[in-house]
Amino acid sequence: MTAVPDWxxxxxxxxTADDLDRLPDLPPHTELLxxxxxxxxxxxxxxxxxxxxxxQGLRSTAPEDLQVVREMTVTxxxxxxxxxxxxxxxxxxxxxDAEETGFQAADVLLAVEVVSxxxxxxxxxxxxxxxxxxxxxxxxxxxxxxxxxxxxxVFELEPATRTYVVTGIHHExxxxxxxxxxxxxxxxxxxx
Numbered sequence: 001m002t003a004v005p006d007w008x009x010x011x012x013x014x015x016t017a018d019d020l021d022r023l024p025d026l027p028p029h030t031e032l033l034x035x036x037x038x039x040x041x042x043x044x045x046x047x048x049x050x051x052x053x054x055x056q057g058l059r060s061t062a063p064e065d066l067q068v069v070r071e072m073t074v075t076x077x078x079x080x081x082x083x084x085x086x087x088x089x090x091x092x093x094x095x096x097d098a099e100e101t102g103f104q105a106a107d108v109l110l111a112v113e114v115v116s117x118x119x120x121x122x123x124x125x126x127x128x129x130x131x132x133x134x135x136x137x138x139x140x141x142x143x144x145x146x147x148x149x150x151x152x153x154v155f156e157l158e159p160a161t162r163t164y165v166v167t168g169i170h171h172e173x174x175x176x177x178x179x180x181x182x183x184x185x186x187x188x189x190x191x192x
Contacts, residue, residue: 010036017081020073021101029071033126035079041118049192050114050142050150051085057174057184058088058110066109066180067091073102074111076134082127086112088138088179105134109179112140114150132157132164138179139164145171148189 007023014035020026029040051070058068066088073083081102093107094100111131113123128139139155152174155164168176174184 008037014079016078017075020081029083031073031083032079032081033122033130038082038122040083041116044116046144046148046150047085047114047116049148049189052192053150053186053189054112054140054142054152054184055086057182058086061180061182062088063180065091067094069094069103072100074105074108074131074134074136075102076105076130080130080134082122082130084111084127084131085114085142086110105131105136108136110138110140111136112142114142115144128155128164133162135162150186150189152186 005025007025015032015037016035017032020030020032027039031038031040055068055070062068067090068086068088070086071083072087073081074087075081087103087108088110089103090107090109093103113127115123123141128141131139135157137157141153141155143151143153145151149171152170153166154168154170154176156167156178158165170186172187174182174186176182
């Protein structure tokens with residue numbers, strides 16, 4: 001049997017958000033949910049295409065006071081530091097030297113998750129629930145439709161209950177006025 005690295009064994013009470021920056025040799029894209037480390041599987045090509053499509057669409061329309069980032073962790077609380085596929089954050093949260101390893105939930109305007117077969121429960125339930133409880137105002141969940149086409153489910157935070165409500169389901173074109181004016185041709189994925 002192969003020895004388990006010491007850092008893989010959680011401390012009493014689980015890991016903390018700060019531990020992600022201190023643990024040596026963590027695999028790329030390691031997340032923290034409920035004090036437990038979550039390791040990512042290799043992503044499928046669909047996942048990569050959708051991230052590129054949405055990232056480019058958001059970058060082309062985002063106001064100057066916002067920054068589009070991909071695959072950066074967000075600290076939601078002491079035991080939760082997930083890594084959304086894409087985020088829109090306040091530009092003021094990005095330092096001049098760009099040395100951040102993640103962002104605070106208060107700086108995030110939009111979190112986007114592209115659902116993968118191995119992360120269905122996390123992307124449909126666990127993460128959106130935690131994003132809402134942390135006060136992130138907007139959330140998109142992206143699912144695979146026929147072929148390589150994405151379907152984007154758009155949610156907005158209902159502040160009294162700190163839960164998300166669906167405000168749109170987008171198949172061929174993602175057009176919305178919140179959190180800023182966005183118009184993304186989802187069929188463009190066919191040309192990538």
